[in-house]
Amino acid sequence: MALRSGRVLRSRIRTDALLVRKTPFGDADAIVTFFTEERGIVSALARSAMKSSKRFPSLEPMHLLHVGLEERVGAELGVLVESAIARTRLVLTASLDRLEAAGHALRWVRRAAPPLTPEPALWAVINGFLDDLDADGAGDGPAPTARLAGLGFRLLAAIGWGLDLERCVHCGRDCGESSSAFVDPAAGGLVCRACGGARLLLREGRRARFLASTMGDDGALRGDDATAALELIEATLAAHTE
């Protein structure tokens, strides 16, 4: 819907959203950044959001929100006009480990997703991850760090930066399931010995478990796999964003 108000062309959108940042602005307002289903990353002014929680009581991370935004043509910053919780994730928000993993994931989204660009695949994987963290009962399910590592691999794939852990990215040679292989995050995956190799060596068992994690099996990671996976994911994000 577009309507003319004075000389400014405005439009209203309503969309599901995740809060990825909230920064105080002036005495009472806040600048909020959402990852939304309809528009991707959007920032908006939330008037009185810091002064009173009554104005927007639902402005919390992790839960699925439904927000109304007013966009002005030519203006980078929209205005938040309404916000409600569409689906709570109360189990997730009651656990420090899960909150930390979810917070880390939302920072990745903020870093990787371009502004004002719908990213349906990324939207699906981040919400699937938050729902999984919320659905894992007390103590069962994969560790939150293993969940985070799996999400990291799938986030990279969703944004077009997925790592090829099966074939050499230069010559296309299949590196087989049962051999160690070099991986170069900046090159986008494996680099075989003939193509020069890379600094980081993935042992065969770990590479197979990373592949399973990429495919959605968050329980596949063992021991310190998750730590190694997180380093690889961070290095890949850095190669694309720094």
Ligand SMILES: [Zn+2]
């Ligand atoms: Zn090669």
